[in-house]
Amino acid sequence: MRILAFSDLHRDQAAASAIVAASNDADVVVGAGDFSTRGAGCKRTLELLKDIVCPLVIVSGNHDQRAVLDGICAVKPSWHLLHGSTVTIAGKTFLGIGGEIPRLGSATWNESIEEDVASELLAQTPGCDVFISHTPPLGYSDQQFDGSHEGSKSVHNAVLRDQPALCLCGHIHHSWGSIEQLGPTLVHNLGPTVNWHTI
Numbered sequence: 001m002r003i004l005a006f007s008d009l010h011r012d013q014a015a016a017s018a019i020v021a022a023s024n025d026a027d028v029v030v031g032a033g034d035f036s037t038r039g040a041g042c043k044r045t046l047e048l049l050k051d052i053v054c055p056l057v058i059v060s061g062n063h064d065q066r067a068v069l070d071g072i073c074a075v076k077p078s079w080h081l082l083h084g085s086t087v088t089i090a091g092k093t094f095l096g097i098g099g100e101i102p103r104l105g106s107a108t109w110n111e112s113i114e115e116d117v118a119s120e121l122l123a124q125t126p127g128c129d130v131f132i133s134h135t136p137p138l139g140y141s142d143q144q145f146d147g148s149h150e151g152s153k154s155v156h157n158a159v160l161r162d163q164p165a166l167c168l169c170g171h172i173h174h175s176w177g178s179i180e181q182l183g184p185t186l187v188h189n190l191g192p193t194v195n196w197h198t199i
Helices: 013-025 042-048 066-074 115-123 153-162
Strands: 002-006 028-031 056-058 079-081 085-089 092-097 130-133 166-169 179-182 185-189 195-198
Touching: 002 013, 002 166, 013 042, 028 092, 042 066, 056 092, 066 079, 092 115, 092 153, 115 153, 130 153, 153 166, 153 179, 185 195
Parallel strands: 002 028, 028 056, 056 079, 092 130, 130 166, 166 185
Antiparallel strands: 002 195, 085 092, 179 185
């Protein structure tokens, strides 16, 4: 399976166009959150992705409104919004969780969940081949400008438990492009570019 993956479009039309153009060679496209900017522009950004013909699997970012994404995906049979849930495509299981974990930003538009809520959601899911999280696992591809790590402990623990082939994430802009190994799992903080993985 060829996976085209990206994160953090933040309404970037040029980046969205590049992803759509590349998607013709993909079996699945993965979007790891933040289609919007500060809660605005989600519908327009998803509209830019409408010509993706293969399945699209996404999670919400902290800039997104999950309910808006859910409404858009509900009318597109090949689009899947995951949040503590899975979808299986061509024999590969994708598990996803969205938002900022834990909540660090105080802005009213910032969508987040706390670690205990995320842990409870993830504890109820089966194993997976690909783990999609807006927030990286703590200590991996999550380094900020000041050297601090702002990943999620619950995502880290779930990756160690499930040992998927891939953990695809975003959120921490300073770590865009970072690839690290967490046990047998390749962790990739994607950013708003075309990224390829094969499983």
